[in-house]
Amino acid sequence: MPSRFxxxxxxxxxxxxxxxxxxxxxxxxxxxxWEAAARSGVYPPHLFPPPSAVLxxxxxxxxxxxxxxxxxxxxxxxxxxxxxxxxxxAAAGLLTGAWRPARLAASPLLHFLRVVPFMMLMPLTLLxxxxxxxxxxxxxxxxxxxxxxxxxxxxxxxxxxxxxxAARTLGADGLRLWWEVYVPRSLPGTATGVRLAVSTSMFxxxxxxMVGSFDGIAYRAFYCYQLFQSEKMMACIAAxxxxxxxxxxxxxxxxxxxLPWQEPA
Amino acid sequence: xSAALELRGVGFNYLSRRGPVSALVGVDLTLAPSxxxxxxxxxxxxxxxxxxLAAGLLAPTAGQVFAHGRPVxxxxxxxxxxxxxxxxxxxxxxRGNVEFGPRLKGSSAPERRRCAEELLAAVGLPECAxxxxxxxxxxxxxxxxxxxxxxxxxxxLLMDEPFASLDALTRRQMQELLVAVWTQxxxxxxxxxxxxxxxxxxxxxxxxxxxxxxxxxxxxxxxxPRDAAARLAPETAALRAExxxxxxx
Amino acid sequence: MKTERDxxxxxxRADLHAGILTFYKTHPRKFALAxxxxxxxxxxxxxxxxxLVYxxxxxxxxxLPLVAADRGFFREEGLDVRVAMFSSGREALQALLAGQAQxxxxxxxxxxxxxxxxNAVVVVATVARHxxxxxxxxxxxxxxxxxxxxxxxxxxxxxxxxxxxxYKFLAAHGMTPGDLKVANMSPxxxxxxxxxxxxxxxxxxxxxxxxxxxxxPQSRVFYPGALxxxxxxxxxxxxxxxxxxxxxxRIVRALIKAEAFIKAHKSQxxxxxxxxxxxxxxxxxxxxxxxxxxxxxxxxxxxEMTEIGRWSLKLSKSDKPLPNFRQxxxxxxxxxxxxxxxxx
Numbered sequence: 030m031p032s033r034f035x036x037x038x039x040x041x042x043x044x045x046x047x048x049x050x051x052x053x054x055x056x057x058x059x060x061x062x063w064e065a066a067a068r069s070g071v072y073p074p075h076l077f078p079p080p081s082a083v084l085x086x087x088x089x090x091x092x093x094x095x096x097x098x099x100x101x102x103x104x105x106x107x108x109x110x111x112x113x114x115x116x117x118x119a120a121a122g123l124l125t126g127a128w129r130p131a132r133l134a135a136s137p138l139l140h141f142l143r144v145v146p147f148m149m150l151m152p153l154t155l156l157x158x159x160x161x162x163x164x165x166x167x168x169x170x171x172x173x174x175x176x177x178x179x180x181x182x183x184x185x186x187x188x189x190x191x192x193x194x195a196a197r198t199l200g201a202d203g204l205r206l207w208w209e210v211y212v213p214r215s216l217p218g219t220a221t222g223v224r225l226a227v228s229t230s231m232f233x234x235x236x237x238x239m240v241g242s243f244d245g246i247a248y249r250a251f252y253c254y255q256l257f258q259s260e261k262m263m264a265c266i267a268a269x270x271x272x273x274x275x276x277x278x279x280x281x282x283x284x285x286x287x288l289p290w291q292e293p294a
Numbered sequence: 295x296s297a298a299l300e301l302r303g304v305g306f307n308y309l310s311r312r313g314p315v316s317a318l319v320g321v322d323l324t325l326a327p328s329x330x331x332x333x334x335x336x337x338x339x340x341x342x343x344x345x346x347l348a349a350g351l352l353a354p355t356a357g358q359v360f361a362h363g364r365p366v367x368x369x370x371x372x373x374x375x376x377x378x379x380x381x382x383x384x385x386x387x388x389r390g391n392v393e394f395g396p397r398l399k400g401s402s403a404p405e406r407r408r409c410a411e412e413l414l415a416a417v418g419l420p421e422c423a424x425x426x427x428x429x430x431x432x433x434x435x436x437x438x439x440x441x442x443x444x445x446x447x448x449x450x451l452l453m454d455e456p457f458a459s460l461d462a463l464t465r466r467q468m469q470e471l472l473v474a475v476w477t478q479x480x481x482x483x484x485x486x487x488x489x490x491x492x493x494x495x496x497x498x499x500x501x502x503x504x505x506x507x508x509x510x511x512x513x514x515x516x517x518x519p520r521d522a523a524a525r526l527a528p529e530t531a532a533l534r535a536e537x538x539x540x541x542x543x
Numbered sequence: 544m545k546t547e548r549d550x551x552x553x554x555x556r557a558d559l560h561a562g563i564l565t566f567y568k569t570h571p572r573k574f575a576l577a578x579x580x581x582x583x584x585x586x587x588x589x590x591x592x593x594x595l596v597y598x599x600x601x602x603x604x605x606x607l608p609l610v611a612a613d614r615g616f617f618r619e620e621g622l623d624v625r626v627a628m629f630s631s632g633r634e635a636l637q638a639l640l641a642g643q644a645q646x647x648x649x650x651x652x653x654x655x656x657x658x659x660x661x662n663a664v665v666v667v668a669t670v671a672r673h674x675x676x677x678x679x680x681x682x683x684x685x686x687x688x689x690x691x692x693x694x695x696x697x698x699x700x701x702x703x704x705x706x707x708x709x710y711k712f713l714a715a716h717g718m719t720p721g722d723l724k725v726a727n728m729s730p731x732x733x734x735x736x737x738x739x740x741x742x743x744x745x746x747x748x749x750x751x752x753x754x755x756x757x758x759x760p761q762s763r764v765f766y767p768g769a770l771x772x773x774x775x776x777x778x779x780x781x782x783x784x785x786x787x788x789x790x791x792x793r794i795v796r797a798l799i800k801a802e803a804f805i806k807a808h809k810s811q812x813x814x815x816x817x818x819x820x821x822x823x824x825x826x827x828x829x830x831x832x833x834x835x836x837x838x839x840x841x842x843x844x845x846x847e848m849t850e851i852g853r854w855s856l857k858l859s860k861s862d863k864p865l866p867n868f869r870q871x872x873x874x875x876x877x878x879x880x881x882x883x884x885x886x887x
Contacts, residue, residue, distance in 0.1 A: 075662045076640060093860070152732065159741040160726055191380035194351050197368075198375040199395040199446065209394075213385040241698070241728040241736065248727060255633060255702030255727075257653075257660040258859055290385045290426040 078260040087264040095249070096268060103234065103245040104272070106162065110169020111230045115223050118174040122181025122219065127211055132182075143175040147236040160241040165234060172233025176225035184218025185211055217291060220284045227276055231269065296363035298482040299325040299348060299373075299450050305356030306343055316507035317343045321357070323501060323510060325450065328480040331513075332487060332497030336541055340508030341486045345454050348484060349373050361450065371395050371446025374481070376453045381439035382427040388414065388438045389423040395446040413441040416478075417471060433464040437471065444479065451476075451483045457492070469496060490537045494530060502540045511540050594623045595790075598635035598644035601628055603749055603827065604671035604775035604834050605648050606816045611801035613815045619800070620793035628819070631729070633702055639664065639778060646794060647778045650675075650748075651844070652704040654776055655851040658871050659863065664778050665873045667791050669844065670798055671775040673834040676705040678712060678765040679737070679755045680744035689716040689765075698728040698736065698745040704773050705746040707851055710858075711770040712746075734758060749830040750822055772847055784873050791876040798838045799881060805836050839884040840874050 060080050066072070067079035090096035121139070125132040147168070158164035188211055196210045235247035242248040250265035285291070304321040307314055317340040325331055335341040346352045347359055350366040350373060359366045361373070369375075382391050392410040393401075401409070414423055417437040427435050436456055443451060457465045473496065476483060487493050493500050494516055501513040514536070517529050567574045597612070599605045608626065611617055617624035624646070629635040632649030639647035640662055648670065657664055680686055686695065689712070699706045713719055728736065730751035736742045738758035745755070756762055767773070777798070784791050805812040809831075817827045848868040856865060869887070878885045 073640070073663065075657075075660055089860070152735070155732055155741075156735055156739065159739065160728070160736060161741075189380045191377050192383060194346070194349070194369075195375060195377065195381065195383070195442075196394075197351060198349055198370065198373060199442070200371050200398040202368075205398065209398075210383070213383070216385070239727075241726055241732055243724055243726045252701045252727060255656075255700070256855065256859055257657045257662060257702070258861075259660070261859075288385070290428060 114173025118177030126185025180222030303357030374443030
């Protein structure tokens with residue numbers, strides 16, 4: 030290969046571009062199948078709109094500025110909730126992972142709460158916190174908390190004894206030991222948890238927006254559903270999917286920068 | 295002159311799933327300053343436990359551990375530790391690992407850097423300073439682990455089968471490196487291994503630990519010089535046979 | 544298998560049994576196939592009972608279908624109708640569109656939205672005229688007249704008749720929803736949020752207005768009056784309805800029977816509906832007389848639907864054409880049954 034490229038050629042190697050082609054190709058094929066199925070008349074077009082109609086609705090929304098404002102409203106809540114939930118989850122995970130009394134006291138309760146579906150908590154949340162921004166951010170934080178807590182707890186719990194021993198013989202103890210060994214060793218685990226939390230916090234936020242909200246992308250999707258506007262509703266879903274994918278890629282890149290010692294996957 | 299390290303009647307019990315286990319019983323072991331002692335024992339015995347007790351990472355359930363006549367309060371840089379696996383912190387570079395101890399002590403940055411570079415050069419890895427352990431070979435990692443332990447200028451070096459997972463050639467190189475470093479800096483070394491040949495190559499003395507519950511069966515001086523001829527000498531062969539049979543080989 | 548046999552054929556029957564048993568033992572799969580075929584043919588020949596699902600919202604104007612089902616009027620017409628309750632008419636309509644229900648009732652607003660967006664649905668009758676869409680407001684917090692709603696927090700459920708009423712109400716007082724803070728909520732949550740003070744008022748249908756009033760007795764309630772006339776419609780899939788006009792007639796007949804029953808036995812009907820909707824008898828009594836329970840197709844229905852249709856298109860910023868709503872009403876069966884009820 031090297032002989033075919035100039036020294037500073039920025040274009041990707043053939044294997045990389047053919048990989049991208051395969052991914053794009055399969056996505057395009059799926060879209061084509063969807064378009065054909067929707068247009069075939071087997072399903073009513075208003076329950077099952079073709080991607081061309083969805084794309085059209087998406088473009089219209091974008092042009093009118095409605096899409097941007099909806100995404101911004103949801104995005105603010107989602108990022109605040111994700112940050113809050115991840116921090117609390119990581120802190121809780123560090124505590125319950127390393128300190129046995131904390132684990133015995135808190136773990137059963139947290140595991141119990143973790144499996145309660147978001148929709149079942151909605152009425153309670155509405156009752157206690159109302160329908161303002163705080164309640165939505167709290168709900169998104171709730172969604173983010175559990176994956177981060179669980180993955181951090183597992184990571185901290187499985188910090189190898191050898192690292193702790195080595196650090197102690199080098200003079201680390203107490204809080205210093207924490208900071209120098211437990212936290213760095215469990216960061217990759219926490220990062221995985223945050224990656225999951227990116228989507229679970231969005232699920233929780235969507236539930237909150239659909240039940241009582243003044244704006245937001247999930248609110249918009251529900252609104253379109255109520256008015257039988259299936260293409261617009263699917264356009265909202267598509268927008269969320271794209272944003273989620275982009276967020277995930279950004280996050281993965283950030284993790285690679287911040288945790289450079291990881292062996293490349 | 296008091297012993298650099300002394301274990302007096304040391305015993306260690308712990309609670310396993312099957313009930314209380316006596317890992318060590320009545321262990322008496324002494325290390326003179328600058329002495330190189332190899333501890334032989336079967337796998338699964340109390341070798342690592344003994345080392346952890348010597349380091350001060352565990353407290354003995356019976357007996358006491360002394361360093362220079364004073365009881366050992368806990369772990370510290372005076373008793374450097376080199377382990378077999380998970381030796382280096384993966385989240386720090388080689389330099390970061392070596393600088394770990396000095397940084398905790400409060401050394402200034404240029405001082406730390408100088409010390410780290412010197413040690414990395416001493417173990418033969420001057421160009422690997424900024425690499426992460428995941429980018430180093432096993433042998434290189436153990437070199438850095440040795441450098442890290444030496445950064446605290448320890449009087450005692452405790453090594454738990456550090457070369458067990460290396461291939462034969464690398465192991466030889468590491469043994470030579472260890473001897474070279476020891477010759478230069480002269481700490482006391484307690485080197486745990488299950489390999490009789492390694493013990494006889496490296497140590498001034500060999501101590502043999504029995505299977506669980508572990509106790510010192512015997513200690514022997516290893517004849518010097520340690521060259522190719524000495525290796526084939528009948529005293530060495532006899533000692534070797536004695537060790538092997540004690541290990542139950 | 545309801546076939547009856549004569550004593551004279553006892554021996555034949557014994558032989559038949561023996562033969563069937565042997566066949567079952569030697570050819571189990573063929574036996575199963577034969578059994579299925581036999582049963583479906585027998586079922587088809589056995590009677591005119593056609594199983595249908597009627598999706599009904601938990602709302603008072605849906606009294607006629609509820610009473611008809613309870614009193615067995617559908618069964619009398621040879622229809623096997625199962626009533627499926629939904630918490631809102633929108634969901635009941637969704638069941639019809641997805642093919643899970645063959646008949647459905649909902650207020651006219653969601654039907655208009657569905658038709659405007661191109662869904663196939665046809666109205667075969669209306670079973671009530673109602674005033675159920677209302678506004679309830681706190682009388683404190685500086686809301687003395689409707690114009691004071693500016694900037695206040697109001698809840699509505701998009702796509703429903705109370706949502707439409709909101710637009711008409713605000714327009715009548717020179718406002719648009721943009722002048723307020725409008726949240727989407729479902730009526731039970733509206734009541735809770737209202738009681739908590741989270742919102743200053745909401746647009747919904749009964750009994751949720753009554754619940755709000757019970758939580759905050761000093762509230763003010765606004766009726767739709769001349770701004771909005773509501774009908775509880777009966778809808779079906781157009782292809783199905785046109786293919787089975789006889790079935791539609793039977794449904795209409797059953798509903799007409801229910802209409803007569805309600806007129807003659809008010810308190811009993813009240814009890815039936817209260818039980819079905821899980822409402823308090825007293826609460827139901829308060830709102831019962833606000834509706835008129837009649838099977839009809841009034842001329843003003845088309846006008847109302849057209850007006851709502853225009854609003855729906857504007858709301859959805861759609862470039863779709865305004866449908867001719869007369870084409871989405873299948874009046875023939877009711878006209879055949881009781882011509883004076885159809886004034887289209």
